[in-house]
Each structure stands twice: as C-alpha cells, then as structure tokens.
Amino acid sequence: MGKYLSSVNEIIAREVNRLDCALVYGENIDRGSYLSGLSKNLTSGPRRRILNVGNCEYTHCGVGFGAMLAGANAVLFVKQLDFMLLGMDHFASTYGLLRSGQALDRLGSFTIVVAVYDQGYQGPQSSFNDLASMCSLARVPGFTLTNLADAAAVAEQEFHRPGFRIIALTQKSAGDEVFVPGEFDRSADCALFRYSTGADLSIVCANFSLRNGLALRDELADRGVSSSLFGVNPVIDPDWTLLAADAERTGSVLVLDDSKGLTGLGHRVCEFVSRCRSAPRVHLVTRPTHIPFGVASEEFEAPPAEKVIALFGLQSASS
C-alpha cells in the first residue's frame, strides 16, 4: 500500500512512458513539485517529448487536438480542473468537428490528466470539481481515478486509445492510503466498477465520493446490511448493465455525488436506475444547493447508516 497520489502517479507514468510519437506537456511538469506529484516519473524517448510550457491553457488544449488530428499522441498534465474551463471551446467545438469528419481510429490520442483541487483551502475560486458536467457539455468521456483498480484499468486502456478523454485525480486524497480493492468487476468501457456485491442495497459513487461510499458500506455492514458498491464514470453511452442487474436484485439504490454541479453524474445514474424494469427505489445524495462562496470545508457527507436504513426500510441486525 502507498499514498493515493504517488501510487496513481506511478500507474499513469508507466502508461505514458509507453507512448510512441507523443507530446507530453504542461506547466512545470518536469520541475519543482511536479504538480504536487501528479507529473513525476515521466521519461522522454526518441519520439516522446516532455515539454514544460508557458501559461496558456486554451492553446494547450488546441495543441493537443492538433497533434491528435495529425495522428500523434498528446498528454497534457494540468494542475487544476478549474483551468480546463478555458479549454471548453476545444472540448466541445474542436473535438466535435474532428469526430464528425472522420473515424476515431484515424486519429491519435489526446488525454488530459488533471487534479481536482477539492480540499477547500484555495478560496472562492479554484474549487471546481464537477468533471462529469464538463464532460457532459462537450460529450466527451471522463474518468475519476479513486483507487488502484480503476486507475490501472483506465490508464492501461485510455492512454492508448484514439480520441480524447479527461482523467481526473482528487487532491483531497493525495496523502491518504490508496484504496486497493480485492476482486472487482468492471464494464469494458470503464464506465462502471463494482467493488463488492451485497444483498440489500446498491451504493453508487459518482465523482470522488467513493471514499464516502466505502465508509457507508462498512457502517451498514456493522449493522447487518450488506451492500453492493459501485464507482461510475461519465462516459458517453456508458455500459451500466452491471448496475442495472444489481439494482433489480437489491431493489434499493443510493447514489452519492460529491460534485458541485446541479445536474451532475448522480442525476444521470438516478435516471438510468429509474428506467430499470422493477423500478428500484433510488435516492440521490448531493451537496446542498447553497454552497458558501468562500474558503469552506469541502467535506461531502454521506448520510449516516441509520438514516439510510430508515430511508429504504432496510432490515438491520438490531431491528
């Protein structure tokens, strides 16, 4: 076991270092703190350039799409997800055009690796954390890396695929011990990861709420309630069939979404579950609509186990 950020960095660097004909770039990626460790362990090669670049995020995004259009591979490391709001034009318009004009397999790959500054210390700005909404606006795939299993699966697959995606890490877990799942299932598109299977409840974690889901699952287990635990990613046309089957079986789905968007990935999961044949009960837990715009705690709270048990009418060991 290691720390979250360093462990995930090793996985990312391993895959990036396998890329041929690659432009690996970002601001201060090869010096200083290496973006707080995000961009450590990257190596150049005969046709792989590690490039420290100036401060022009909009252009960096366009450069990645241009390289991709030419069949090269581009990996842009970015310190904060907030900065990528400057790239929305390219995500939506540039990639929209490139996708319409030709088959994806004729393109190179372009991947943005970005940290989400969600510790709550940066001030009213620098706290954008809703990867799914960003991806939804542009209809591009995104992946939140929350543990060793999803990090490895996403990195091994996505860095080498044609087309564009955004891969996000959470800063608030940087120094935590990384979660290492035992056996797990996943969809081929990495839209869904299942870390445990239970009989009573399906817990679905969006954005970076997996650690909340893990804690809740264990609390519920202490009370005799067994839960399935899922992580979801904002992938286009996601394969969530594992979730559908689980929801049909448990009949109860709790969705956690710690993003600040008003209609984020959690809402999409609820809409998906509501269309399941047996109409499972579904409940969404998000942040309060009103978020204080100042330095504030970024803590996202899942409901306590007792409340969840009452909410779904579950049978706990003590009832």
Next chain:
Amino acid sequence: MTNPRVSWPDAVDLLGGDLSRLPRDECSPTARMIQLRLWQHLVNELLKQKAFKVPVHLAFGAESVVTAVDESMAVDDQLVLTHRNAAYNMARADSLKGLLDEYRSLPTGACGGMLGSMNLALPASGIAYTSSILGNNFSVACGLAFAKVLKDEAGAVWVVTGDGAAEEGGFYEALVFARSHRLRVVFVIDNNDHSMVSSIRERRCEIRFDRMCEAVDVPYRAFDSNDVIAYVAGLRQVRHELDGAGGPWCVEFSTALLNQHAGPTPGWPTDPLSISLANGLLVGSAPRDPVAVLHDTIGGESFGRIESMLAARVVAGVSNGKNHG
C-alpha cells in the same frame, strides 16, 4: 472598373459546363486566380437564388491572398482555415461540383454533405482543419506543426485568420507557443478591416501586428499591393526562409472585403454592395479588387484570353462566338 470582355450567361446555365479546376502544372497562378473569381461569382449567383441552406462566406477581394497561399504551399504543407474558407477550398479543389453539393448538404458533397460551409475541409486538399470559432484554429495549427516535429516530417502549417479573429487571445498565445518551440507555422492575417459589419476603427484600438511579432521575435512581413504575382513571390520567399531558419512566420495582407459577410451580395434590395456575374468578373477597381489589379498588370488582351478560355470551359451548350466579346 474595366468593361467585361465576356457576356456571361445565367449561372445555372454554367453549372452544366466543365467545373474542374485548372491544373496547377498546366496553368499560371494568374489563370487559376481568375478561375477562382469566376467560381466565387457562380456561388454568389446561386446564393442569390437561395440554392443553399448553409451560410457561405465568400471572399471577393481576397483572391490574391488565397492564390498566393495556395501556390506557395509545399507538398507536405497543411492549411488551417476559418469560417471564411470558401475561396481556399475552391483554390484547393479538383472541381467545384463537390463544393456545391456539400453546400447543398448532399451525400455527393465533398464531405458527404456533413460539414457544410463553415467547417469545410476538402479531403486530400492539404486543408487539415477549418474552424468556425474565431481564434480556435491557431492552437490546432500549432498541434499539427508539433506533430511534424515528433514524426520528423517535412512541411509547414499555414493558419489563416482575419483581423477580427486575430483579436482573440488565442492568437497571441499561439504566436508565443509557436515561437517558443520554433514550430513551422505561417500565420496569415487577411486584414480586410471587417469583423462582420464593424470596421477596426468602429470596434477597437489599432493592433500593430508587426510590433506584436517583434515583441515575441517572430518574423513579420506586410503585403498591400494586391498584386498576386508579387504575393506569390513574397510568400514563396517566406516559405523558403521557413525551411531554412525555422518558424514561425507572420504575414499580414491588406485586403478589401467586396462582398457581404455571408450569403449573397447584394444581400437585400437596398444593399450598397452589388455583385453580378452579368457585369463581368471584376467587382471593383484597382487596388481594392485584386482581379482588377491583375487585369492592369497583365493587360486587357492577356486577361481577355484567360477569361475567354474559362468561358469556353464552363459555358455549356452556348456557342463561344456568342458569348465572347
């Protein structure tokens, strides 16, 4: 304005004629430029007839720039365009038919009718990317140029902008990025003093692109004669220097926008601008109209021979004797 030497029939009648592009290796840049003007006329006449649902942004007045860029591109070069790309696509096309079908959103269009006008990039034409978002294309051009470095490929990337899009911050950012990494990019500013219907004076302070380039150590050259022969020579020199000392480069052309922002000209009954093929190929006087400049440069007789040759190719079912004045 010089009197026309050919009485052109209705544009619809011309569509049945030979719409292939004059071969580059058999014809002079001047002849190709005159053909480009003719094709713009044809599209303008069709726009008047509301033949297309998509907006087409013509570039009467910029043919000298378009022709010079087209003629100066090396085999491995790529071209990155804006929404005002119609003239460039015409210049790089094998035939006008594919463009017309594309503007009609037909499956037989050059891009299957899927890209329309503002995003049109003809396949196998060297046009790599065309953006309808102002300022969006500079950085994509830099990415294309960087890929050439990674792959150790020859060629440069030409990225075209107007004076409006060059106001975007992306222009400055890309200039810095391209210079920082010595990318083989040619920034082509087509300064027609218009962003839609606003002149520069009406919308902003002056931007001295020469000083902007000097500030970031990018070679810059201005062109304002509207003489296609001089433009071709000048851009070929720029292209040659790019191969030698590396990039990037910035060139600025002073042009006149002789047509409406989009759609037909005239665009409405009292439109002060008026373009009609029935009045001949010229739409203005020298130096604003580059075709008029060319006419004055090569002389009316030479110009007339080219015009007659074009008419003979394109006029279908109409005798040349009847149409050539």
